[in-house]
Amino acid sequence: MDMRRLVGRNVRKARQAKGLTQEQLAEGAGFSQKYVSDLERGFENPTVITLFELAQRLDTTPVALITPDEEAIREAAKANGPRTK
Amino acid sequence: MDMRRLVGRNVRKARQAKGLTQEQLAEGAGFSQKYVSDLERGFENPTVITLFELAQRLDTTPVALITPDEEAIREAAKANGPRTK
DNA sequence: TGAGTTTATTACCTATAGTTCATAAGGTCT
DNA sequence: AGACCTTATGAACTATAGGTAATAAACTCA
Numbered sequence: 702m703d704m705r706r707l708v709g710r711n712v713r714k715a716r717q718a719k720g721l722t723q724e725q726l727a728e729g730a731g732f733s734q735k736y737v738s739d740l741e742r743g744f745e746n747p748t749v750i751t752l753f754e755l756a757q758r759l760d761t762t763p764v765a766l767i768t769p770d771e772e773a774i775r776e777a778a779k780a781n782g783p784r785t786k
Numbered sequence: 787m788d789m790r791r792l793v794g795r796n797v798r799k800a801r802q803a804k805g806l807t808q809e810q811l812a813e814g815a816g817f818s819q820k821y822v823s824d825l826e827r828g829f830e831n832p833t834v835i836t837l838f839e840l841a842q843r844l845d846t847t848p849v850a851l852i853t854p855d856e857e858a859i860r861e862a863a864k865a866n867g868p869r870t871k
Numbered sequence: 872t873g874a875g876t877t878t879a880t881t882a883c884c885t886a887t888a889g890t891t892c893a894t895a896a897g898g899t900c901t
Numbered sequence: 902a903g904a905c906c907t908t909a910t911g912a913a914c915t916a917t918a919g920g921t922a923a924t925a926a927a928c929t930c931a
Contacts, residue, residue, distance in 0.1 A: 704834040704848065722907060727877055739907055746833045746888070748918080749789040751854055763789065767834055783827050804885080807877060821919060823879060831918070 706743035707773045708752070713741040715759040730758035739765045791828035792858045793827040793837070796851045800844040815843035
């Protein structure tokens, strides 16, 4: 499970769902636009406090931001091999 | 929401539920006993990758490790003030 | 009491999370 | 074509995640 890419996808989806730009999310949550960009592309390994601050600005929860999405589930299935009970 | 303390409590509960010592969890997950001790007492701010590695050794998920427990819910209620619909 | 096990704590070190400033690249719209 | 908005990327910096080694403090239990 690539946690960086998972969080990146979840953050991008949540941000777009609220119609925010990276700049708006960044300023509202106290980060730089560069960081949001790197984060969404799966280049960052955020801490739980960072997750919490992002979640607040996105009106969601830290749990939602690390919850596996379709992509993560497909990746996990491939990693475990098909037919792993 | 104090994420450090929340994760600390969740890790400690999960570790004790499996009957592991801090040393055993640490070695199994690739950390030091000191780190597990600091983590459980709420002095650390783990990254999502650290959460994932801990979860694997504890046979649980990163989501479970940051899911609010009774204590966190009580704290949150106090912070928002009673009677916040 | 003491030995043995587990957890807490101190001091110091390295790697990296997240920063700023700047610019490039990609869209959209007239 | 341009101006404009948004996202991506580079270099260099500071703060902190997580490391090692050692020791102190707690807690069993014979």
